[in-house]
Amino acid sequence: MSKSIATDDLFYASLLDVSGMVRRREVSPVELVKAMLERIARLNPMLNAYLLVTADAALDAANTAEAELSRGLWRGPLHGVPIGLKDLFEIKGVPATFATTAYRVLSDKDATIIHRLKTAGAISLGQLHLHEGAFGEHHPALRNCINPWNAAYWPGGSSSGSGSATATGLCFASLGTDTGGSIRFPSAACGVTGLKVTWGRTSRYGVFALANSLDTIGPMARSAADCAAMLEAFAGADPHDPTSLDAAVPAYLQHLDGVLGARGLRIGIDEAYLTAEIDDEVSAAILTVVGAFSEMGATIVPVTVPDRQAACKAALAITDAECAWYHRDVFKAQAEAFGPALRGAIERGLAMDAVALADAYIEKERFRGTIKRFFADVDMLISPIYPKVGLRYDEMEEALRDLYGLIGYTSPYNLSGVPSITFPCGFSSVGMPIGVQLIGPHLSEPMLLKAAHAYQQITDWHRQKPPIA
Template sequence: MTSTSLHYEPLTVVSERIRRREVSPVEVTGAMLDRIGELDSRYHSYATVLADRAMDRAKTAEAEIAKGIWRGPLHGVPLALKDLCYTTFSPSAGGTTMHREFTPPYNATVVDRLEQAGAVTLGKLKMTEGAYTSHHPDDQAPLNPWNTGYWVGSSSTGSGVATAAGLCYGSLGSDTGGSIRFPSATCGLTGIKPTWGRVSRHGVFPLADSLDHVGPMARTAADAAALLGAIAGADPNDPTALQDPVPDYLANLGTGIRGLTIGIDRSYANDGIDGEVVAALNEAERVLVSLGAKIRDVRIPPFEKLVSLWIPMCSVETAIAHNHTYPARASEYGPDLKALIDQGRSLTGIEVGEINHERLKFSGGLAAVFQEIDLLLIPTMPMTVPSLARMSEYGEDPSVLNGILRFTAPFDFTGSPTITLPNGIDHGGMPLSMQLVGRHVSEDLLVRAGHAYQSVTDWHTRRPPDLA
């Protein structure tokens, strides 16, 4: 199930081939656009394909490289953007119908940084409405290339599908409750949810400002590191962006993890969790030990109440984000986003205060755990990838959603960085996944650990069977 075709080569490999002028940005971009034209009518990952602009960008990159100008590992590489990133050169709908014709007057900071790095923007990728849990009823949701009858996750659905199907070399996603990690898990990808504020949110449609994270989705840890290196850093347009200097995430990628301490809370990671998920995590633990890591049993703070408060917290901040269009244009909203906003508008100050107190307690307790360990090993989801039929039976049952959020929402509340890594294939042929969680601003360590794991395993090289 592996592939060495151009469209499935790692971003970093294609970048080096472009730098050496073994392949040209025009050749690579043309091949990617042809593949989108061939396949995306089935998978529906793109909201907008910018073919002419992409080819112009590729020609510019080719001319620069011919003159000896090299902008770094993204130069001439075709990428794609989640449609909540503002772009002056394309509408930015944020998964809504009301903004389908909205072309912003400025680019998101992350868009400018990718383009300054020489990346070729292929287009804008579909997403759930407003980055919440479901697509607008009038929008065709992307379909999982591993099996179109199975869940893609939310909300970075197009990012997951396009990257897994070889329709871009990497993409941007956003994560408020798991929206980088779920599509990475369901599509067999590597995704980084950075520390909150590590990547600017200027020019990015918010779902819930204090929970929103922007980050890369790719097929390897090295590829995700290359993307993160281009978009991370302080931003005068976003006062919440961290001032910490951005390291060269690729520089020490191969130094390994010998001597690192990895924590596991076996109750949290195993109790009530699908047996295949647990077995894959146990095998990943064995691999990490073989690479020289030390394992320490830990106990994370009580998480159940915090997870149950994610929907209320998200609802309040979503109501704020949509204050200019809701309730004035309520009829244009899909039912799930509308219900979330209504909930947020009804919460009291006391209820919001309770959420924040719980958030602070958990964050403090987790920080204490990280005094003893370097990384935390956990699953990404408590179950194998569910079918669409199973998800429709669940509906928007809060108890089901809370269960799915078990391994994701706590680390949006704390702003902790995580890397999501494929670590197996389940009995139905769908990807399995795990996370490594780190201290704040430890993305360099996360990508190092992810790369070490991927250097001795091949789960990240597996492709959807129909496309391999």
């Protein structure tokens, strides 16, 4: 690739901008993939964002895309665009590890989402790092993933590699999963945009599970519009996954057309929720977002957020129990292969009292009903993702001892099954990104994407680049 093309401007371009360049034949998918692979080879040893780079497969896919484009076939906005995949999907011929030494699965089939992305013409560059089993922390044998803004800070979890790689120009978008905050944490920590979808909006067939009744799969990218393009390619019902929702997939990108503001949106704000036990810089940044939406024509509605402590406790119990169910056979055979955090979750799940578990599932249904009624009066809720301005790696042990303090703004909305979108809204005094999330009712992804897109039309937080060479 020529030096005039292989620039930071290209690596940090939006997915949709790159898609336009590919479609207009201004850049070849083959040249693009080669440049991305060179960049990964240079930066990934520092970041540890990719666990496996599938260079040969990526180049083969790029050659296929180039041939298709040359004869006038265009599959859509992902055609010929390099992306990254969290390492918990079955991909034909590619080993998946779930970021643990206990698994190495070489599948003869693609997960439904992977099949749909391939059909859309997306090119995978490789498997991205994550917390072991999508829970808690990285496996000690695989080294931590690094936050490109500051190596001392957590890049979020469990989709740490997705956040780090997307923020650093090592892919144009990525797949993440979210069971208790695992798309929203790395999106906030790394300064990217991530969409946690309604439970069942995307298929879980061929996806390693953390907690089956809470897991969701969604896009992470540099903008809400890029997330819309990704989601449009892989959302929808799947006969292989009977829990997937039989609901039509909107034209998410088309829904963004002509968005110049947020007029008509009713955005709920609970001032106590935004200020109590929240760092001042986080509160100030989010209140600035509230002001921006008000200026764009949204109606700001005072609300009281339902109590989340019982819901968070229930979500943790369900996660432990369903995690133990998923891993029980492998754990029985080789418990020593699991790292301490995931091992602890499995052991707690195996030891759980049946009445305590029943209480958790009853609370799940109660909280779902409470949240459904809450959204009768507002279109969305504005919320922090977590209370601190970044979380240092040397603070993680303490944070994991106070899980409610860490996941109290994310996990309850997995329990209720509703969607939320996270996007950057500022920087702290130490130079770490600050994120905000908008939470909406069941299947409100079009509205959430539209709102985030409107905000990103008048701000440039999502265009900032981390200080990495």
